[in-house]
Amino acid sequence: MAEKIILKSSDGEVFEVEETVAMESQTIKHMIEDDCAGNGIPLPNVTSKILSKVIEYCKRHVEASAAAASKYAAEDSSSKPADNELKAWDEEFVRVDQATLFDLILAANYLNIKGLLDLTCQTVADMIKGKTPEEIRKTFNIKNDFTPEEEDEMKVRLISGKSTKHIAVVWQSVVKATEPPTCMRLVFVMENGNGWLPAVVTSGSRASAFGGLGEYNCLRCCLAYGLLR
Amino acid sequence: MASSAVREGLDLEGSPPWRGDRAPEEEAEGIDHFDQLPDALLLDVFNRIGDVKALGRCCVVCRRFHSLVPLVDYVVVHVDCVISEDPNPSSSSAVAGCGGGGAGPDKGRGVFSHLARLVFGSLVKPLQALGQILSPAASAASRRSSGSTSSSSSSSSSTSEVSHHSPTEVLKNFKEIRRLRIELPAGELRVEDGIFLKWKADFGSTLDTCVILGASSVLSSSSSSPLSPKSSNPDPNPSFQDACGGDDSGTIPESFYTNGSLKLRVVWTISSLIAASARHYLLQQIIADHETLESLDLTDADGQGVLTMNKGQLHDLRVKPVSPSGTLQRTLVPALSMRLWYAPHLELPGGVILEGATLVAIRPSETPGCGGGGIGSSDGCWVSNAFEEPYRTAAKLLVKRRNYCLEMNSF
Numbered sequence: 315m316a317e318k319i320i321l322k323s324s325d326g327e328v329f330e331v332e333e334t335v336a337m338e339s340q341t342i343k344h345m346i347e348d349d350c351a352g353n354g355i356p357l358p359n360v361t362s363k364i365l366s367k368v369i370e371y372c373k374r375h376v377e378a379s380a381a382a383a384s385k386y387a388a389e390d391s392s393s394k395p396a397d398n399e400l401k402a403w404d405e406e407f408v409r410v411d412q413a414t415l416f417d418l419i420l421a422a423n424y425l426n427i428k429g430l431l432d433l434t435c436q437t438v439a440d441m442i443k444g445k446t447p448e449e450i451r452k453t454f455n456i457k458n459d460f461t462p463e464e465e466d467e468m469k470v471r472l473i474s475g476k477s478t479k480h481i482a483v484v485w486q487s488v489v490k491a492t493e494p495p496t497c498m499r500l501v502f503v504m505e506n507g508n509g510w511l512p513a514v515v516t517s518g519s520r521a522s523a524f525g526g527l528g529e530y531n532c533l534r535c536c537l538a539y540g541l542l543r
Numbered sequence: 544m545a546s547s548a549v550r551e552g553l554d555l556e557g558s559p560p561w562r563g564d565r566a567p568e569e570e571a572e573g574i575d576h577f578d579q580l581p582d583a584l585l586l587d588v589f590n591r592i593g594d595v596k597a598l599g600r601c602c603v604v605c606r607r608f609h610s611l612v613p614l615v616d617y618v619v620v621h622v623d624c625v626i627s628e629d630p631n632p633s634s635s636s637a638v639a640g641c642g643g644g645g646a647g648p649d650k651g652r653g654v655f656s657h658l659a660r661l662v663f664g665s666l667v668k669p670l671q672a673l674g675q676i677l678s679p680a681a682s683a684a685s686r687r688s689s690g691s692t693s694s695s696s697s698s699s700s701s702t703s704e705v706s707h708h709s710p711t712e713v714l715k716n717f718k719e720i721r722r723l724r725i726e727l728p729a730g731e732l733r734v735e736d737g738i739f740l741k742w743k744a745d746f747g748s749t750l751d752t753c754v755i756l757g758a759s760s761v762l763s764s765s766s767s768s769p770l771s772p773k774s775s776n777p778d779p780n781p782s783f784q785d786a787c788g789g790d791d792s793g794t795i796p797e798s799f800y801t802n803g804s805l806k807l808r809v810v811w812t813i814s815s816l817i818a819a820s821a822r823h824y825l826l827q828q829i830i831a832d833h834e835t836l837e838s839l840d841l842t843d844a845d846g847q848g849v850l851t852m853n854k855g856q857l858h859d860l861r862v863k864p865v866s867p868s869g870t871l872q873r874t875l876v877p878a879l880s881m882r883l884w885y886a887p888h889l890e891l892p893g894g895v896i897l898e899g900a901t902l903v904a905i906r907p908s909e910t911p912g913c914g915g916g917g918i919g920s921s922d923g924c925w926v927s928n929a930f931e932e933p934y935r936t937a938a939k940l941l942v943k944r945r946n947y948c949l950e951m952n953s954f
Binding site for chain 1: 573574575576577579580584587588589591592594597600601603604605606608609
């Protein structure tokens with residue numbers, strides 16, 4: 315007869331689960347092995363809402379492992395549809411609001427459930443991939459704590475490997491060389507086959523490119539200021 | 544006309560359009576849930592992103608991200624393009640007269656590629672081209688020379704030049720990489736239509752093993768009938784008799800040696816080894832920069848060639864630096880022992896048919912246990928496990944056949 319383990323959430327709710335399901339959590343597994351599970355295991359870091367989701371995950375995956383094991387014993391190599399089913403179930407499982415998702419990450423970490431940690435962290439990673447920095451901030455409500463100068467510095471460094479000091483020098487010359495000034499603030503300096511060529515100028519967030527005469531003058535200034543290799 | 548459509552190596556503004564998330568937006572609440580996560584968990588998330596451009600974008604989101612991103616242990620670099628440069632303008636003019644296949648007015652042909660074209664008939668793209676994208680020192684040198692000799696004067700007036708950053712530069716910000724994957728945009732070996740060629744090599748300070756799978760053509764049987772016409776149920780483990788279409792004793796037919804088939808396969812082998820050793824040579828700087836590396840893969844988007852190095856091999860390379868092959872930008876390949884298997888017709892599960900299928904297993908002659916010019920049958924697993932399905936089955940089928948031994952000098 316399968317042993318039952320009692321789990322107690324932070325808000326006092328009691329969950330009774332089979333030992334095999336509970337043992338998906340390495341934390342709980344060690345507690346059981348160390349004989350600390352007597353009167354139920356208190357989980358002060360996990361609310362009942364999250365604990366029920368975690369138990370749901372563990373149950374489903376224990377079932378899947380059991381099914382796979384019996385198939386292996388029966389030498390049935392057609393495990394692909396079952397794998398795809400489990401994958402689809404996992405995808406549906408993490409279709410939750412951000413608060414729940416992050417709580418699941420913390421719970422999976424605390425309870426040491428590798429599969430759940432992999433799944434939830436990968437979900438967040440996938441949400442980050444393919445987004446611009448502004449989109450990332452918007453999605454996760456992250457505050458941009460850089461100063462505007464720091465942001466410019468980072469952008470320039472990422473793209474050109476040079477610091478803003480070089481750029482500032484060039485800008486001064488450009489303003490003098492082209493009347494009326496065609497740029498407000500020169501931020502990006504791009505490299506071409508022959509050296510450095512300012513190609514993008516921004517005024518705040520508006521990006522526009524230097525055209526015609528302005529470009530040529532910029533190039534001359536860069537030459538003068540030793541920015542060409 | 545100056546266009547604002549400049550693409551940067553790490554582009555910040557021009558990334559792909561917004562992809563809807565699975566979770567509903569939480570702007571109303573305005574909570575940053577990342578605040579709940581300790582640094583170790585946030586780093587775990589960053590370790591699953593992989594793409595170095597995405598990581599670069601994360602870097603500029605906020606201070607916390609900026610401090611954690613350089614600590615990721617897994618990075619994937621997708622190289623956008625390989626630039627043709629001419630590092631040896633003088634030597635290329637010396638062999639210009641030799642002519643070879645109608646390659647047209649291309650710029651970046653070094654000495655070796657000219658020779659290769661002469662001997663092997665246009666199989667090898669300019670491997671020096673990889674140098675521009677993977678080695679900043681080489682690229683700086685070539686830029687100086689290209690300024691005076693090459694026909695790229697048009698680029699001086701070009702206003703929408705793409706800014707290129709070599710993987711070496713891009714990776715400089717990361718201090719703790721343990722697993723690195725670099726993906727070239729395409730395989731280096733240009734093969735004639737229909738020919739199928741795949742190689743997998745692993746290197747320490749020099750070549751350790753290489754497996755090549757080739758076929759003169761690949762067909763897919765469109766019929767849905769079972770693999771073997773004799774049996775009534777589909778057999779997941781086809782016997783090699785069935786796979787080779789009937790009564791084939793597994794020996795290599797005489798015609799193979801005389802009709803140019805063997806020669807062609809030797810050419811495939813040499814080209815693959817050249818490509819592999821060139822890739823290896825160019826990785827040195829990256830390996831030197833990243834002491835924490837434990838695994839390195841250099842693949843291409845075509846899936847043509849895979850170069851891998853594991854922890855032990857990376858250590859070997861650091862201990863014993865690479866010996867270049869003369870003045871060429873590639874590692875010296877040692878004297879080799881090779882085994883070649885051939886099947887005129889090979890059917891694989893899933894309906895793929897390889898015509899003129901060839902498998903070559905290569906090891907340095909000095910490898911212990913390699914005496915007598917052969918590769919011990921007990922080592923078979925590195926050969927049959929080199930590729931993913933369906934080609935894994937192809938390799939497994941081919942190794943059961945009789946084989947042909949080859950020796951090759953170092954080059």
